[in-house]
Amino acid sequence: MIARELINKNLPVLNCTDTGQKVLNIMESFWVSHLPVVSGDNYIGLVSEKLIYDSELEMCELNQYGETLERPFIHEGQHIYEVAGLVKNLKLTVLPVLTVEDVYCGAISINDLAEKVSDLLSVSDPGAVIVIELSPNDYSLSQIAQIVESNDAKILSLYTKNINDSMELDVTIKLSVSDISSIIETFARYDYNIKAVYTNDSAMHDMYDERYEMFMKYIDL
Numbered sequence: 646m647i648a649r650e651l652i653n654k655n656l657p658v659l660n661c662t663d664t665g666q667k668v669l670n671i672m673e674s675f676w677v678s679h680l681p682v683v684s685g686d687n688y689i690g691l692v693s694e695k696l697i698y699d700s701e702l703e704m705c706e707l708n709q710y711g712e713t714l715e716r717p718f719i720h721e722g723q724h725i726y727e728v729a730g731l732v733k734n735l736k737l738t739v740l741p742v743l744t745v746e747d748v749y750c751g752a753i754s755i756n757d758l759a760e761k762v763s764d765l766l767s768v769s770d771p772g773a774v775i776v777i778e779l780s781p782n783d784y785s786l787s788q789i790a791q792i793v794e795s796n797d798a799k800i801l802s803l804y805t806k807n808i809n810d811s812m813e814l815d816v817t818i819k820l821s822v823s824d825i826s827s828i829i830e831t832f833a834r835y836d837y838n839i840k841a842v843y844t845n846d847s848a849m850h851d852m853y854d855e856r857y858e859m860f861m862k863y864i865d866l
Contacts, residue, residue, distance in 0.1 A: 652751035690714030767801035773844035
């Protein structure tokens with residue numbers, strides 16, 4: 646998924662003659678703290694709510710802001726990961742999108758970005774989530790996929806995260822099934838450290854009931 650596919654056509658653009666107060670009113674209506682200033686197809690810069698208040702420019706037109714406007718943007722062909730990285734690093738609520746010729750073609754809101762990222766992570770799809778903690782040297786996507794698929798399940802999404810002040814790695818896996826008792830047992834058999842499991846209560850209760858019954862049978866022997 647690339648930046649062009651994330652553009653929100655409903656986001657307004659600002660003119661150089663708009664006043665700071667008008668801009669604040671528009672921002673409030675669209676629940677954002679940034680908006681692009683555009684002249685024709687030319688992207689001038691990004692005005693922020695903070696800039697207006699800090700500079701006390703509510704009654705001034707945007708063309709009086711001069712060099713105070715910053716000019717962050719992303720090109721239309723860049724990947725959603727690059728979009729997310731720029732939004733995070735610059736703490737933006739709106740990110741302008743330009744063509745390779747630097748022609749303004751729209752903007753992405755943080756809400757649109759969050760929605761698309763949730764789609765990539767299969768957040769709305771039913772299924773359990775399992776978190777595995779391991780050393781980066783022990784990370785093998787092919788083995789993890791083999792364990793999951795050998796238990797008649799699919800990986801819907803997967804991402805890794807380095808643990809702060811540690812050499813360990815968290816691997817978070819969204820699965821296509823809710824009952825993952827057999828998957829957990831297989832991971833354990835391969836000596837994976839299962840850090841957390843998230844699934845619906847009924848599936849977890851079934852797994853615990855089954856293990857309890859096995860334990861009771863073992864005691865009776």
